[in-house]
Amino acid sequence: MTVTLADVAARAQVSPATVSRVLNGNYPVAAATRERVLRAVDELDYVLNGPASSLAAATSDLVGILVNDIADPFFGIIASAVQSEIGGPGGRAGGERMAVVCNTGGSAERELTYLTLLQRQRAAAVVLTGGASEDPEHVAAIGAKLRRLGEAGSRVVLCGRPPAEGAPDAVALTFDNRGGGRRLTEHLLGLGHRRMGYVAGPVGRTTTRHRLEGHREALAAAGVADDPRLTLHGPYDRRSGYDATVELLRREPSLTAVVAANDTVALGACAALRDRGLSIPGDVSVAGFDDLPFSVDAVPALTTVRLPLAGAGARAGRIAMGREEEPPGGIATIQGELMVRGSTGGVGSGG
Amino acid sequence: MTVTLADVAARAQVSPATVSRVLNGNYPVAAATRERVLRAVDELDYVLNGPASSLAAATSDLVGILVNDIADPFFGIIASAVQSEIGGPGGRAGGERMAVVCNTGGSAERELTYLTLLQRQRAAAVVLTGGASEDPEHVAAIGAKLRRLGEAGSRVVLCGRPPAEGAPDAVALTFDNRGGGRRLTEHLLGLGHRRMGYVAGPVGRTTTRHRLEGHREALAAAGVADDPRLTLHGPYDRRSGYDATVELLRREPSLTAVVAANDTVALGACAALRDRGLSIPGDVSVAGFDDLPFSVDAVPALTTVRLPLAGAGARAGRIAMGREEEPPGGIATIQGELMVRGSTGGVGSGG
DNA sequence: CCAGGAATAGCAAGCGCTTTCTACTGGGGA
DNA sequence: TCCCCAGTAGAAAGCGCTTGCTATTCCTGG
Numbered sequence: 140m141t142v143t144l145a146d147v148a149a150r151a152q153v154s155p156a157t158v159s160r161v162l163n164g165n166y167p168v169a170a171a172t173r174e175r176v177l178r179a180v181d182e183l184d185y186v187l188n189g190p191a192s193s194l195a196a197a198t199s200d201l202v203g204i205l206v207n208d209i210a211d212p213f214f215g216i217i218a219s220a221v222q223s224e225i226g227g228p229g230g231r232a233g234g235e236r237m238a239v240v241c242n243t244g245g246s247a248e249r250e251l252t253y254l255t256l257l258q259r260q261r262a263a264a265v266v267l268t269g270g271a272s273e274d275p276e277h278v279a280a281i282g283a284k285l286r287r288l289g290e291a292g293s294r295v296v297l298c299g300r301p302p303a304e305g306a307p308d309a310v311a312l313t314f315d316n317r318g319g320g321r322r323l324t325e326h327l328l329g330l331g332h333r334r335m336g337y338v339a340g341p342v343g344r345t346t347t348r349h350r351l352e353g354h355r356e357a358l359a360a361a362g363v364a365d366d367p368r369l370t371l372h373g374p375y376d377r378r379s380g381y382d383a384t385v386e387l388l389r390r391e392p393s394l395t396a397v398v399a400a401n402d403t404v405a406l407g408a409c410a411a412l413r414d415r416g417l418s419i420p421g422d423v424s425v426a427g428f429d430d431l432p433f434s435v436d437a438v439p440a441l442t443t444v445r446l447p448l449a450g451a452g453a454r455a456g457r458i459a460m461g462r463e464e465e466p467p468g469g470i471a472t473i474q475g476e477l478m479v480r481g482s483t484g485g486v487g488s489g490g
Numbered sequence: 491m492t493v494t495l496a497d498v499a500a501r502a503q504v505s506p507a508t509v510s511r512v513l514n515g516n517y518p519v520a521a522a523t524r525e526r527v528l529r530a531v532d533e534l535d536y537v538l539n540g541p542a543s544s545l546a547a548a549t550s551d552l553v554g555i556l557v558n559d560i561a562d563p564f565f566g567i568i569a570s571a572v573q574s575e576i577g578g579p580g581g582r583a584g585g586e587r588m589a590v591v592c593n594t595g596g597s598a599e600r601e602l603t604y605l606t607l608l609q610r611q612r613a614a615a616v617v618l619t620g621g622a623s624e625d626p627e628h629v630a631a632i633g634a635k636l637r638r639l640g641e642a643g644s645r646v647v648l649c650g651r652p653p654a655e656g657a658p659d660a661v662a663l664t665f666d667n668r669g670g671g672r673r674l675t676e677h678l679l680g681l682g683h684r685r686m687g688y689v690a691g692p693v694g695r696t697t698t699r700h701r702l703e704g705h706r707e708a709l710a711a712a713g714v715a716d717d718p719r720l721t722l723h724g725p726y727d728r729r730s731g732y733d734a735t736v737e738l739l740r741r742e743p744s745l746t747a748v749v750a751a752n753d754t755v756a757l758g759a760c761a762a763l764r765d766r767g768l769s770i771p772g773d774v775s776v777a778g779f780d781d782l783p784f785s786v787d788a789v790p791a792l793t794t795v796r797l798p799l800a801g802a803g804a805r806a807g808r809i810a811m812g813r814e815e816e817p818p819g820g821i822a823t824i825q826g827e828l829m830v831r832g833s834t835g836g837v838g839s840g841g
Numbered sequence: 842c843c844a845g846g847a848a849t850a851g852c853a854a855g856c857g858c859t860t861t862c863t864a865c866t867g868g869g870g871a
Numbered sequence: 872t873c874c875c876c877a878g879t880a881g882a883a884a885g886c887g888c889t890t891g892c893t894a895t896t897c898c899t900g901g
Contacts, residue, residue: 143887154851189610190544191887194856210570215561222593237607240591242573256588259540406787436757438789505881542857545886
């Protein structure tokens, strides 16, 4: 029914071994023979059997990319960059690598399952993106899994995520979320803000904690008391920003700024403020994080911390492919850049 | 080095066949034996060899999802929905399916390559999303490839893309881009607009053509001449909308509306108008397409055509998994919904 | 003119798993 | 009491490909 290597070999009057070598191109084959084989492949419309090939060669050309939410541009941009470096239909001839984007939904359990699936497939490399769960049990489980993946020959790269405990040879490209959060809040403090609300990300995730810690560091350094009532947690979506802002305003009507976990949340915060008739930044300043493409189009444009998502993803991809050297110690910290735009202003600048 | 089925069998004092059966759970195994095997699996930290398994069973649990641009939320949302229905770590136990998101970048050639890769892996199903190239050669090549995939046992579903010629058993869930485009322009005509610019998508793609045709149908029906100088093509990005709008304004300073290929492009158009000091919709109305999440947060909120991306993706996923019946004739047309918001208004409503 | 190689091609042994067919066991009906 | 069958487990034949090693050519230098 389906065409196999042997069929091609028969048609080209050569042995299966020769066909395999023509297809893989890593062994000398006379030009005439090669051509004959290629013609047979074409005529028979032959397609290599991937599983058989992977089994025999004990390697695969799959590269897994784990993301928390594929519908979120934050991850889309990183994944896109990783993929473009992986090769896909753009890599070296013959070695068509296939990037597999896996959507974990932020669930550590699913993350683990996908890692097992990737391990099953003997993936060439695995890139984990975005913040991680901080549940000790999961951290241990994932660390162990990553170590095993590494031992089995898969290269493991973390992108935008802190180093994994228990997996020493996983390369980590970490965003300096703490530093970014600090600078953002320092900027606000510099504008005179003292009563700020903070809409944090989901509890128990590294990114959430680091950004929040940066915020608190800045407050502490400026001698401003951190009012725990003014920090609310929620998912990374617009709705969370909206609801949290409404609640923040209820708790503290004299709020002058809202710092959001990321740009999407910030947009929700803006919507809530607008709906209440408050002007931005006249009445309340708003700041985000990430600098996603739409942030510059918000009105007013969002002050935020730009993370070089595409650059980091590309670098992760290259490292995963062994085309770029690992950073010293296997860890690199990537800085964010404060982007001051229209959504933040001096206290009492309007209203 | 690596643990194999045989190792587990030895440890559990059973034959490899029995271990396989315990793992696949499709053959009676005595409870005591099963438990012994499971314990051995656990103790040995055994992970199934995917390629070997696929080879022997002649099936795989990979499902391919092809997207034009993974960094674009349009595709992210669809892919996310497909994936959630595929099962992934959420499907039926034992049958851990793995959704593979492949980024074609809109290139028909890469699309073809990915399809071959998927064919190599004997993918269980393939979902192609978004508009397709209209190059006759590519259309034929892709049609043929899809047919072959179908013949080889992969289920093929098109989501947000017109039926593929030459692949009769590929199910198609098509968006009514033409109808949506028509209704959008009718809305603008109803507001009194007569000099409208149109920022279309890339040339040679079905989506671009259909939306544009809808626009022209509406103009024709209203007896408004279509000025070809007022239609510009470009990629689906912000930049394209910005640049095209600047050019449109140059060609026709008395423009009262800009219709964009999609929301992202519309945002670029808004930015261009703002930069020129024009108010929206006072001076110029702007309309988009898709109703992506950020569109409602634009200021003013974007008038657009909402496409049920998540719903369509989910349906495509279910059909791909054989969990939902195919639409009659293998083709279903999905309607968009006109969302009238603040970015469109009557002609001369301000200035 | 012949030996020593370089250059190609083929043989055959797996890679690790699934699955058909066969073999064995114990219990219940005749 | 004996036979037959339901219930389980094992043996073994591949699945389609890769690759180490061997065999065959044919060219080259001595």
